[in-house]
Amino acid sequence: MAYQDLRKWIDKLEEEKELKRITVEVDWNREIGAITRKVLDNKGPAILFENIKDYKDTRCKKLFTGGLGTMGRIALMLGMSKNSSIKDLIVTTKKRFKEQIKPLEVSTGPVKENILKGEEINLYDFPVPFWHPQDGGRYFNTCCGVVTKDPVTEMVNVGIYCGMITDKRKIAVSLIGGQHWGLHYEKYKKHGESMPVAVSYGWDPALLYVASAGVPPYVCEYDIIGSVRESPVELVKCETCDLKVPAWSEIVVEGFIDPETKDIFGSWADHTGHYTEKKTMVPVLQIECITHRNDPIYPSLLECLVGAGSSQ
Numbered sequence: 001m002a003y004q005d006l007r008k009w010i011d012k013l014e015e016e017k018e019l020k021r022i023t024v025e026v027d028w029n030r031e032i033g034a035i036t037r038k039v040l041d042n043k044g045p046a047i048l049f050e051n052i053k054d055y056k057d058t059r060c061k062k063l064f065t066g067g068l069g070t071m072g073r074i075a076l077m078l079g080m081s082k083n084s085s086i087k088d089l090i091v092t093t094k095k096r097f098k099e100q101i102k103p104l105e106v107s108t109g110p111v112k113e114n115i116l117k118g119e120e121i122n123l124y125d126f127p128v129p130f131w132h133p134q135d136g137g138r139y140f141n142t143c144c145g146v147v148t149k150d151p152v153t154e155m156v157n158v159g160i161y162c163g164m165i166t167d168k169r170k171i172a173v174s175l176i177g178g179q180h181w182g183l184h185y186e187k188y189k190k191h192g193e194s195m196p197v198a199v200s201y202g203w204d205p206a207l208l209y210v211a212s213a214g215v216p217p218y219v220c221e222y223d224i225i226g227s228v229r230e231s232p233v234e235l236v237k238c239e240t241c242d243l244k245v246p247a248w249s250e251i252v253v254e255g256f257i258d259p260e261t262k263d264i265f266g267s268w269a270d271h272t273g274h275y276t277e278k279k280t281m282v283p284v285l286q287i288e289c290i291t292h293r294n295d296p297i298y299p300s301l302l303e304c305l306v307g308a309g310s311s312q
Contacts, residue, residue: 001079002231005110005248006202006297009067009077013046016082018073020045027053028063028138033131036065036302043070048297052127059114059125060251062297065143067205077205079230093228097213101226103233109247115239116290122168123287126251126298134275136266137164140171140253142301145207145221147198147243148181151188156243157181158221160211163285164265171285172265173257180217185257185283194256196241197285202250202299204229240288250296254289261286270303 003009013019020039026032026049039047046066055061068074071089072082078092128138141163149156157180163171176182181197188195200207206229210221226232235244240254265282267275 001077002229003077003204003206005204006064006250006299009205010046010048010064010297012076013067013073016076018045018070018076018082020047022047022049023051025051025053028055028127029053029130030133032063032065032129033302036131040066040069040302046073049127055127058127059122060127060292060296060298062295063127063129064202064297064299065301067299068208074209077209078228096227096230097210097224099227100219100223101230101232103222103226103235103244105244106234106236106247109234109236109249110293111245111247111249111252111291112236113294114292116292117239117288121287121290123165123171124168126296128165128298129300131302132269132275135268136264136278137166139163139268139300140165141173141199142303143201143208143299145200145203145211145246146181147200147245148184148195149243150184150217151191151193151195155218156220156222157184157217158207158211158225160208162268164268166263166284169287170263171253171255171287172263172282173285174265175257175283180215183217185259188257189259192259194258196243196256197254198238198241198243198245199253199285200245200249201252202297203246203248207233207246238289239291249293251290251292251298253285253287254291255285255287257283257285259283 049063075084145158163173166172210225234247236247261284262281263284267278
């Protein structure tokens with residue numbers, strides 16, 4: 001089942017009593033993390049935080065998390081009953097992953113309602129949580145689709161790769177050579193060129209479902225996402241690079257990774273239940289443009305899916 005955007009997905013979750021709106025004030029600094037951990041441990045609903053400390057009058061005021069936090073919600077994403085068996089989920093997923101529906105390019109979309117460049121760009125305008133006590137910082141990239149293109153074959157990859165804010169226009173990223181976008185990066189690096197990157201936040205949850213899977217490097221995730229949602233992905237061109245992103249995204253970040261630029265990447269709690277190394281030097285995504293919908297909803301995950309979308 002295709003959800004036009006994150007807002008339609010939230011409506012569906014609310015209809016199914018799978019969503020809780022938090023309207024009392026919560027602190028982005030660890031309190032959101034503590035609440036989310038407790039809810040997930042008890043297999044509770046997805047959460048939409050609507051009253052976040054320091055984010056009453058900012059560009060973005062809402063944070064959504066836990067959309068695919070249970071098997072029942074994964075079933076809803078696939079257009080099935082939330083009481084479907086795990087076996088049925090596996091059978092349906094395998095079938096749709098074998099099929100492909102090509103994306104459609106459109107001239108514009110809601111994500112173009114606001115276009116920010118230069119001094120207008122400030123990643124701290126978005127309510128990015130400090131999730132865990134030992135995290136190295138605030139992780140902007142946890143629940144997103146990172147888009148890159150092979151400079152030789154022009155094959156596109158969409159994966160989930162975590163990234164930490166180091167400056168209002170910079171995100172230090174976990175970029176490992178064996179990952180699909182890592183293969184793209186090595187080709188750019190070999191020729192001394194910067195790699196264009198676009199990141200989509202908040203859309204049909206099918207994007208996250210596919211971006212976190214091990215899709216082979218010769219297959220475009222957009223084709224599989226189309227099959228999973230049983231409708232083509234509507235793509236719109238980026239403002240500053242030759243990449244395309246879902247037109248109904250809540251937020252899109254555009255930038256480039258210069259092979260010569262590195263920054264400190266702190267520890268983070270990943271999906272294995274452990275913290276990673278405390279400090280390491282990694283590539284940096286330098287932000288050139290941010291586009292977003294009016295009153296955007298920022299999606300985030302309690303744990304970073306490092307390595308998701310790899311070529312393995």
